[in-house]
């Protein structure tokens with residue numbers, strides 16, 4: 364059955380529509396019906412589909428994505444680009460429960476230690492996995508690989524339909540459920556659903572079209588990302604270095620502690636970032652070396668550079684009747700502490716758990732969705748506050764804050780509870796742990 368369905372998915376429009384014929388779906392030529400529609404097949408939408416499919420096998424889940432999502436080939440949508448993601452321990456547990464961690468780990472590099480330092484101040488804080496009795500503080504996995512594994516997994520799930528490429532042009536809430544207008548090539552389709560999950564990224568035109576505002580704060584910073592070749596092994600050490608221009612992170616890559624590549628996230632004020640992006644590779648490496656120092660030896664090569672404007676954006680509403688806003692569309696964070704995807708994954712697990720709870724109410728009924736917000740509110744607040752404060756405290760040359768951050772490092776090293784709290788937050792254990800409790804298997 365799964366094989367037939369997979370073959371159908373690789374075909375064109377007609378087989379794909381037939382694919383949704385099941386007891387929960389009624390189909391005519393231009394109308395589809397599903398239980399849960401997820402708009403956006405990026406890291407978060409795809410993970411949400413997998414978590415819902417696993418915890419609630421009786422539901423039909425339809426994932427809608429503008430870009431193609433082929434099985435077994437790289438996907439070129441925005442989430443699965445040249446970045447790498449630091450996956451915290453808490454997220455590893457969730458991905459293990461999904462049954463995809465062993466594959467993700469094939470290209471995952473364990474983080475043995477995190478070294479936090481401040482340019483202009485000696486020393487720094489060292490967080491070591493051994494102190495916390497874990498195999499790794501987290502893992503760094505290339506986004507492209509996360510995409511490959513997630514998409515391949517979704518293609519195996521009998522209750523997930525991938526409709527891609529297809530763009531949702533309109534979302535209309537109904538008395539119960541929602542109606543979506545999709546564009547797929549020349550064709551326009553209608554999809555009705557009990558619950559619509561908007562995971563269409565930070566700009567989220569659909570969220571905007573529903574009049575859901577965001578609290579928006581630009582950091583006036585740009586993150587430059589690139590893979591950096593080293594003349595020695597990184598030994599599994601992740602570096603977080605704070606400078607008065609903004610934080611930079613170098614995360615170990617290459618699949619082993621002996622790897623000689625690190626993933627750079629270099630935050631700069633907007634204007635400086637443009638100058639840096641325009642440098643030759645040689646000049647870029649020189650500037651980076653000057654800013655970072657020689658803790659990782661000499662930087663010998665740089666891969667493709669990309670840039671991301673940074674802001675803090677938090678949706679003022681994340682739930683309405685039959686509607687949930689997820690991922691970057693719900694909260695877009697500064698990447699300094701590697702929290703965005705990890706938080707979103709905990710959100711996805713909490714939603715799957717809330718929807719699983721027994722009750723007579725419809726899937727998109729507000730009491731169920733309120734339960735989700737109750738589960739995640741504190742975690743979201745704490746995580747957003749943590750990454751925002753870290754960014755502000757560590758991106759300034761102003762005297763009081765510079766003094767405070769020097770004290771902060773002393774505090775981090777000398778006060779075990781402070782270091783423990785920082786570590787728990789970066790390991791993704793700051794929020795309530797989510798345990799999936801599937802009601803059936805595959």
Ligand SMILES: Cc1cc2nc3c(=O)[nH]c(=O)nc-3n(C[C@H](O)[C@H](O)[C@H](O)COP(=O)(O)OP(=O)(O)OC[C@H]3O[C@@H](n4cnc5c(N)ncnc54)[C@H](O)[C@@H]3O)c2cc1C
Pocket residue numbers: 402403404405406407408427428429430440441442443446447448449450529530531532562563564565569586588628671689690691692698700701702703704705706707
């Ligand atoms: C430089 C950088 C480094 C980061 N590092 C980390 C890290 O180390 N750890 C961590 O936890 N997080 C990290 N993050 C955060 C992480 O990348 C985000 O949390 C994650 O990408 C959010 O994914 P998303 O699916 O919500 O949004 P997106 O990645 O924007 O995906 C949205 C998807 O929706 C699709 N779409 C949009 N509109 C429509 C429509 N109308 N119809 C159909 N499809 C549509 C798009 O094509 C896209 O595929 C980092 C972020 C940045 C910028």
